[in-house]
Amino acid sequence: MSEDGTTALPPRSRGVIALIEENCTSCMLCARECPAWCVHIDSHQETVAAGPGGGRDRTRNVLDRFAIDYSLCMYCSICIEVCPFEALHWSPELAAPETDIRELTHERDRLRTWMWTVPPPPELDEHAEQAKEVTAAERTAQRSRR
Amino acid sequence: MGWADRLQEAYGGGVDAGTDPVAVDVPADRWVDAVTTARDVLGCTFFDWLSAVDEGGDGFRVVCHLAAHRPGAVDHLVVRTLLPREHPSLPSVAGVFAGARWHERETHEMFGIEVTEGGEVLDLEPLLLPEEFEGHPLRKDFVLASRVARTWPGAKEPGESESTPVPKRSRRPARPPGVPDPEEWGPHE
């Protein structure tokens, strides 16, 4: 422990969960998989009218409420792992202690501000397999060269 | 002679060498003999734990983990027996290993397994559960009331909220794991 009593944080430390609202499609997977039932999502459907070129109207989900109750959260990462759209990320910051337990439920505005504290992902270990996106991109590049 | 072979010789049959640790299945009326054999013939002087597994229609499988020390190594043994679901009754092995009494108390209150000594049913004091507790929590049919009482955030469909239900619900609302059909279990009006 250093002089001021803090310890150096290891990479990928789990402090608090951050949300990129733009990536969220209200698919409800995180809310369903959470073992503590602490993710609360409200959404509604909106119709996107077909453009001048024709076609049919489409519906899309609009997020109304996304909240995580940190009094219940067990920091298991299941919500972050299951999200297909990478809307949730770990931040090493600590959620502040509160005198009112209701303040431990962070709504989406607060969850967005945690995004500013999310570090870039750490480098892969030198013996690790290459990331699949890199392998796919290299394959595409090779094909276009032929 | 290997450990599994010694078990085969001591018990005659029912040895399952495929599990780790090695297990031996015995009938319920041979339970005390089996544990005594483990202690006296196989040198299992260490009683680790005794508990049960609810195997549904088959009944309750009572499991006891024992260990024998030899210089530089430990041999493990799991002794098992199957009790019928309707009236599960287990003879006590506290006469063989005194520490088994606590484990039998816990197994009794968690599974509702009756423990007998010399043919008499023992009146065992609850060990872990509060006095007012009703039911046997580790049975598979024990419902966790909190999961029934609390609204599951995942019950909503994408595009649904309290004020805007999804127009067409083609299938029944999803239930979280461990929550039975409200027709079968739940508060009465």
Added chain:
Amino acid sequence: MSSDEHEHEQTAAPARYRVVGQGLTLSVLDVGLACCAVEFAAAVAGHPDLLPLAPDDDDAGEQVLVISGTVTDKMAPAVLRHYEQLPQPRRVVSFGSCANSGGPYWDSYCVTKGIDQVVPVDVYVPGCPPRPEALLQGLAALSEKVRGGLG
């Protein structure tokens, strides 16, 4: 008094810590019930702001009970007695998800869903478990609450 409650009485003086640097004295006593107790121990181990308090030290300031760990229904009366045995002024810090709300064991058949069902809680520290730094943050928040005269 049932025999259960007799077993819960303290027979030895518990370890208390004085928190410095907050502008007031806090005497912190940990009710270590589960994994969060390890984080509490990590927080107090050699921390410059947390000094062991002698058992007969009378200048104890605010008595703070830190509940670290899962509270089971069988253990809840003992925690209540801990709280009632503290002289005034006394405060409670709920440390970790289990003490806040039952946490990962919220649906268990035997877990009290938050120690605030049994004693009044002044500060809730989130985490599972909270880092040692979070304990200091929680005590700082408590000091602010006490100094602010709220509650």
